[in-house]
Amino acid sequence: MTMAGMNPQPTILVEKLNVSFGDSHVVKDLSFTVSPGESYGIVGESGSGKSTVLRVLSGLNPDWSGTVAIDRQVQPKRRDKAFYRAVQMVFQDPYGSLHPKKTVDDALAEPLAIHGIGDAEKRIGRAMSEVGLPASFRFRYPHQLSGGQRQRVAIARALVLEPSILLLDEPTSALDVSIQAEVLNLLQALRQERKLTYILVSHDLAVVAHMCQRLLVMQFGRGVEEMTAQTLAARNPQTAYAQQLLTASEGFRRA
Ligand SMILES: Nc1ncnc2c1ncn2[C@@H]1O[C@H](COP(=O)(O)OP(=O)(O)OP(=O)(O)O)[C@@H](O)[C@H]1O
Numbered sequence: 001m002t003m004a005g006m007n008p009q010p011t012i013l014v015e016k017l018n019v020s021f022g023d024s025h026v027v028k029d030l031s032f033t034v035s036p037g038e039s040y041g042i043v044g045e046s047g048s049g050k051s052t053v054l055r056v057l058s059g060l061n062p063d064w065s066g067t068v069a070i071d072r073q074v075q076p077k078r079r080d081k082a083f084y085r086a087v088q089m090v091f092q093d094p095y096g097s098l099h100p101k102k103t104v105d106d107a108l109a110e111p112l113a114i115h116g117i118g119d120a121e122k123r124i125g126r127a128m129s130e131v132g133l134p135a136s137f138r139f140r141y142p143h144q145l146s147g148g149q150r151q152r153v154a155i156a157r158a159l160v161l162e163p164s165i166l167l168l169d170e171p172t173s174a175l176d177v178s179i180q181a182e183v184l185n186l187l188q189a190l191r192q193e194r195k196l197t198y199i200l201v202s203h204d205l206a207v208v209a210h211m212c213q214r215l216l217v218m219q220f221g222r223g224v225e226e227m228t229a230q231t232l233a234a235r236n237p238q239t240a241y242a243q244q245l246l247t248a249s250e251g252f253r254r255a
């Protein structure tokens with residue numbers, strides 16, 4: 001692949017990524033780069049391979065081939081500890097990702113303990129305040145929180161290690177529409193304040209248009225079109241498939 005016209009020092013580089021589960025080939029020759037501080041969207045129908053790409057990037061899936069580089073370091077299948085500090089993932093379902101018998105404090109203290117980072121008291125307080133959770137919530141359990149508050153805990157847990165990259169897999173789609181915007185605005189503000197780099201997976205093109213500078217449309221495991229948010233907003237994709245996805249999402253919104 002020629003590097004002409006591309007960011008010479010991308011924060012994330014994926015080149016010819018292939019992923020199979022048994023005999024089903026679910027990610028096919030996928031290549032893209034994400035610039036420092038960029039928010040990059042991945043959209044596509046259910047089953048197109050979006051979460052699989054994030055799982056490979058985050059080190060959760062060891063069965064892949066191709067090249068993954070983070071901050072110009074080519075990544076082995078087994079990542080080192082520093083990687084797990086720098087790259088954090090936030091999942092769709094905050095109920096599923098938080099242990100029901102662990103308090104907010106436990107959830108935030110655990111990654112600090114795993115990485116041998118001291119100063120937990122201060123870091124937990126700071127992370128909670130950054131995501132807009134009152135200090136009085138510190139010893140609450142997940143069932144004592146709303147969906148939006150639970151997702152704030154999941155975001156705080158990702159931030160407590162002071163990562164540089166967040167991989168966000170449908171971070172608001174399990175939330176009530178009325179709180180989706182709040183959480184998205186929080187993520188937007190955090191990216192700016194902390195100079196984070198994001199990959200945001202969503203099936204909602206409006207969310208991606210709002211949150212991302214560029215996006216990749218996936219279909220059946222392939223990248224079919226990369227475009228800027230402006231191209232999306234101008235409803236001007238080049239491929240028939242991306243156009244169809246856009247029309248479908250607008251039809252859904254109008255309904
Ligand atoms: N652990 C696994 N074992 C077998 N097949 C899997 C596994 N994980 C994902 N797949 C398959 O890989 C394909 C891509 O799945 P993936 O979860 O990446 O899709 P997605 O684009 O995130 O979909 P959605 O929008 O529904 O979340 C699907 O066909 C899925 O069934």
Ligand SMILES: [Mg+2]
Pocket residue numbers: 050051052169
């Ligand atoms: Mg998914």
